[in-house]
Amino acid sequence: MKTTIIFFILVVLLDCSVLSVHLTSNVYARNVNETSQFYYYKQFIDHYDKSCGTFSQRFLINSTYYKPGGPIFLNTPGEGPITVKASGISEIAASFNGLLITIEHRYYGESYPSIKNLTTPNMKFLTVNQVLADFAEFIKNPPTDIIKIPKDAKWIFVGGSYAGNLATWMRKKFPKLVFAAWASSAPLLTKINFFEYDQGVAHALPCHDRVADAFKFVIDPILLSGNRTEITALKSQFGLDVLDDDQDFASAISHPVSLMVQSYFPPTSPSEIDTIPTFCAAFTKAPDNKPETSTLILAQVTKFFLNVSGITTPDAIKTNFATSALNTSVPNDMVSFMYQYCTQFGWYQIAPKPPKQSLRSQIVNRDYYQKQCNFVFPEIPPPHVKRIVRQFGGNTGRFSRTIFINGELDPWKHLTISGSYHKTISRNKVFLIKYASHINDLRFPTSVDSDSLKCARKFIIETLAKWLCVKCITDVSGFVKCQ
Incomplete structure (x- = not known):
């Protein structure tokens, strides 16, 4: 998040x-x-x-x-x-x-x-x-x-x-x-529950089925199993084993794909990479279409994302992904925007409920976002989204x-x-x-x-x-x- x-x-x-x-x-x-x-x-x-x-x-x-x-x-x-x-x-x-x-x-x-x-x-x-x-x-x-x-x-x-x-x-x-x-x-x-965000990402990705299969058949079964050994191994596969909170981890691994779509702009020169086709080519060129293979590709993409973003040390990973690392002691634009969506906008990018296809883990839900809001801003109520809609018309x-x-x-x-x-x-x-x-x-x-x-x-x-x-x-x- x-x-x-x-x-x-x-x-x-x-x-x-x-x-x-x-x-x-x-x-x-x-x-x-x-x-x-x-x-x-x-x-x-x-x-x-x-x-x-x-x-x-x-x-x-x-x-x-x-x-x-x-x-x-x-x-x-x-x-x-x-x-x-x-x-x-x-x-x-x-x-x-x-x-x-x-x-x-x-x-x-x-x-x-x-x-x-x-x-x-x-x-x-x-x-x-x-x-x-x-x-x-x-x-x-x-x-x-x-x-x-x-x-x-x-x-x-x-x-x-x-x-x-x-x-x-x-x-x-x-x-x-x-x-x-x-x-x-x-x-x-x-609105609070913005599950349609994932549907928009899926609409833009020709390979959305492969991404969804990784979450449905591999990632979520492990995260929901309670088996700490398997969960730790999964986090290590993605280079995020320093994240203790399972929901922080689940949220983090959904971002590379969604950000790729949200920031998409067709290449303006032959030297630039067309990101969406290039991403999906990794799945079409894979030796098989098993969910385990798709999970491996997602893990590689996540590690690449971390490297190009300069998020390579344990401290950097925690600063960017761990709820417990949010700092309110100094001016922090990230915290300011968090206050705005925690109190007025919502826009919680959650997983759609089954049987709808999801490109993120089911444990990235409304409770997770509200937990983050309450951690940083104790005792605030859920966002007053209807008030904004009434005032401006949605x-x-x-x-x-x-x-x-x-x-x-x-x-x-x-x-x-x-x-x-x-x-x-x-x-x-x-x-x-x-x-x-x-x-x-x-x-x-x-x-x-x-x-x-x-x-x-x-x-x-x-x-x-x-x-x-x-x-x-x-x-x-x-x-x-x-x-």
């Missing part, structure tokens, strides 16, 4: 290059390189009781292509730190002569309130409504001593994955502040001036608007990218992107141009300019 959090944090970093601007009195900057700076905004800790004081919320500005009158593209990486990096957002912002502002989410990166640790009492200000109020406050009172933003500027909120939810919810809650939203792979439906609502881009292979698709009923899809601006997974549209464009991905970007530009009442042309280099 912890590795899922790590990947979730890494995959949703929607970063952008920024232009150096001058240092001011109430907002301070730190040089990153010759052309970029971090800035810090004095944000309220509690928007409902402003006597609690403020904290420094980090942000970046990219004004490279900005012209007065252009829209303001506001985005956040969500559950991770902001970094200086170009993306698909910066490319489209440039097309509209837009200003791009990236704001770090409270309790992530360097944007933590002044708290001693991440224990339950100190996390009470990490709620969706406080987060949305942060962005609303920034829009209402931008740092005009850094850059002048017209009062009538049109703000477009952009985000991917959980940050895609924030984009959608900002437009819904603050329609007078947020002109439009672009939400990539946004899991709008909050994935079946009507969302005005909001663009939804999703991937056909994304395991999170079931929770997005593309996983809802056709009626809901038809009344919203939705594009499903073929043979694509999680937030593929937010990657920086390349000449070898799939036709479907190129169509998705065209869909975004044309939709925004219509809403902004501007016309777009494509120059000889292929760059789209809208004005």
